[in-house]
Amino acid sequence: MSDRRSFLKKTAGFAAAAAGLTTCLPAQANDLSATKWDEEVDLLVIGSGFAGQSVAVNANRAGIKVTVLEKMQVIGGNSAINGGWFAVPRNPVQLAQGVTDDSPAELVKDQMIAARGMGNEAMLTRLAEMALPAYNMCLDAGVKFKKDFNIQVGGHNKARAVRLESGTGGGIITKLYEAGVREGVDYRLQHKVEDFIMDGDEILGVVVRKGYRFPEEDTGHLVNIRARKGVVMASGGFSRNMKLRSIVDPSLDPSLDCTNHLGATGEATLAAMTHGALPVHMNMIQTGHWGSPDEGGFGWSNALLSIGWHKGIAVNPTTGTRIMDERADRLTCSTAIMACRHKDGSPAYPLVFFNKNDHLGDSRVTRAVRDEMAWEFDSLELMAKKFNVPLKQLEATVKQWNGYVADKNDPDFSRKMDTAVKLAAPFVVSRVWPKVHYCMGGLKTDLDGRVINAKTLAPMKKFYAAGEATGGVHGHARLSSCACLEGLAIGFIIPNTIKADA
Numbered sequence: 001m002s003d004r005r006s007f008l009k010k011t012a013g014f015a016a017a018a019a020g021l022t023t024c025l026p027a028q029a030n031d032l033s034a035t036k037w038d039e040e041v042d043l044l045v046i047g048s049g050f051a052g053q054s055v056a057v058n059a060n061r062a063g064i065k066v067t068v069l070e071k072m073q074v075i076g077g078n079s080a081i082n083g084g085w086f087a088v089p090r091n092p093v094q095l096a097q098g099v100t101d102d103s104p105a106e107l108v109k110d111q112m113i114a115a116r117g118m119g120n121e122a123m124l125t126r127l128a129e130m131a132l133p134a135y136n137m138c139l140d141a142g143v144k145f146k147k148d149f150n151i152q153v154g155g156h157n158k159a160r161a162v163r164l165e166s167g168t169g170g171g172i173i174t175k176l177y178e179a180g181v182r183e184g185v186d187y188r189l190q191h192k193v194e195d196f197i198m199d200g201d202e203i204l205g206v207v208v209r210k211g212y213r214f215p216e217e218d219t220g221h222l223v224n225i226r227a228r229k230g231v232v233m234a235s236g237g238f239s240r241n242m243k244l245r246s247i248v249d250p251s252l253d254p255s256l257d258c259t260n261h262l263g264a265t266g267e268a269t270l271a272a273m274t275h276g277a278l279p280v281h282m283n284m285i286q287t288g289h290w291g292s293p294d295e296g297g298f299g300w301s302n303a304l305l306s307i308g309w310h311k312g313i314a315v316n317p318t319t320g321t322r323i324m325d326e327r328a329d330r331l332t333c334s335t336a337i338m339a340c341r342h343k344d345g346s347p348a349y350p351l352v353f354f355n356k357n358d359h360l361g362d363s364r365v366t367r368a369v370r371d372e373m374a375w376e377f378d379s380l381e382l383m384a385k386k387f388n389v390p391l392k393q394l395e396a397t398v399k400q401w402n403g404y405v406a407d408k409n410d411p412d413f414s415r416k417m418d419t420a421v422k423l424a425a426p427f428v429v430s431r432v433w434p435k436v437h438y439c440m441g442g443l444k445t446d447l448d449g450r451v452i453n454a455k456t457l458a459p460m461k462k463f464y465a466a467g468e469a470t471g472g473v474h475g476h477a478r479l480s481s482c483a484c485l486e487g488l489a490i491g492f493i494i495p496n497t498i499k500a501d502a
Helices: 004-018 049-062 078-083 090-095 102-117 122-129 132-141 170-183 242-248 267-274 302-309 328-338 363-370 382-388 391-409 482-501
Strands: 039-046 064-068 086-087 161-163 188-189 191-199 204-210 221-233 285-288 314-315 351-355 376-377 427-431 435-439 448-452 460-465
Touching: 039 170, 039 204, 039 448, 049 064, 049 078, 049 132, 049 382, 049 435, 049 482, 064 191, 078 132, 078 170, 078 482, 090 302, 102 191, 122 132, 122 482, 132 482, 188 448, 191 267, 204 460, 221 267, 221 482, 285 302, 285 328, 302 351, 302 363, 302 427, 314 391, 351 382, 363 376, 363 427, 382 427, 460 482
Parallel strands: 039 064, 039 221, 064 188, 221 460
Antiparallel strands: 086 161, 191 204, 204 221, 285 435, 314 351, 351 427, 376 427, 448 460
8 A cells, every 4th residue: 555564565576576586575465454445346457558448348248347547648558659560360351362371370380489488379379369359359349450451570471460540559549449438438547556455365456546647646646446356457568667677677778769658667567566466577678670760759660661671671881781681570680780889889770771662652651751760862872971881882782682682582681582672772761770669578377367476376366467567478579560469369368267257
């Protein structure tokens, strides 16, 4: 709670997490006889991103009355500014394109390769099997996807990624929110969860700062809300918590920008840990290799690079040579990009470029050029002069690349060449540098979404977690287009778990 004992409990839990332990000291049970409940509800969902919205809508449709608590002034969290990519094996556009050999198992195979031995194959399988129902839920809610659009994105071996017409995850958030409101979900903004009220390892409710105005921590007032059927943690990751980031992963460059919204600070996760929730993989923090140093936050670089990674190449400006398989997974690409340095150790932002004439009128290009995070050049000479690239080597690299395209073989990095094209001026050029993007670590759950107790290694009672608030699912690297999948898919699983537990 907000007394000294609770503060010390939180400090102990944070210290345990900071030390990289796999267990935390569970808090003592609250004095329940002294607890005054200001309100009672059926199910509390903390967070209103993909996971929170999907759990809320599906639980409500299963006959469970849902109250969603969102600490920020707007709905959606990181999901609202997400790039809008959604991996859906056997989606209608994919089948119409003639890709008939895909399946949830194929997707999981790709995810496990990216996980580098640390992924939860059983959980990934459950989520992948719910991809198509989640996609259909979006369509039923009125979500608009780009017409006839389905491509292969980094780390995937099949073209299975659809994209929102709006280019951001807000296209899903808005429509699911509207569906939830129509169907009776109770959404409450500016409600920050301060603590959990427990009876042993059973969660009874939450302490909420009602009327909270981020980032003013003393705003609003505290109320106790009892949750008869349970609490679902869908509060997202902690990428904006610089102190926690530096504790769990000291190797992470603290100067890196972040794609997340400012409220992605993970206080609810830390509070859950003080009550015995088991954290896993907290040091596995992913960078998005499509970040641009020429714009802040998430930005438009993700959209522009959906062309560059397929149709162009990435070049080290200090050498004029390619640096990687441009279609590899995020961890592989981020590592290669951040290895590009000047002699003084400062970043040498790699250049990604492709043919301008192949994408005339494309909004991804016009928007990027308009916002000055991309440039157009009529020749390699002009590009080299602008970015101080060795011209002769740059010309040799492009000539070599065009030979690889003709041979349909990349002997340097074994890139898949089915989308590669020969490069010819004029070019569209952008600079890239990774940004902190996603936390693979969080609360450990069982396959049904129940949070695991650190002391007993058994599920806690009436306590569930979904989306980025969970840990141990993706291992070392989450594949592109799978955050949307995970958040929406788990919303089909947890309501069934809650009904079974009741």
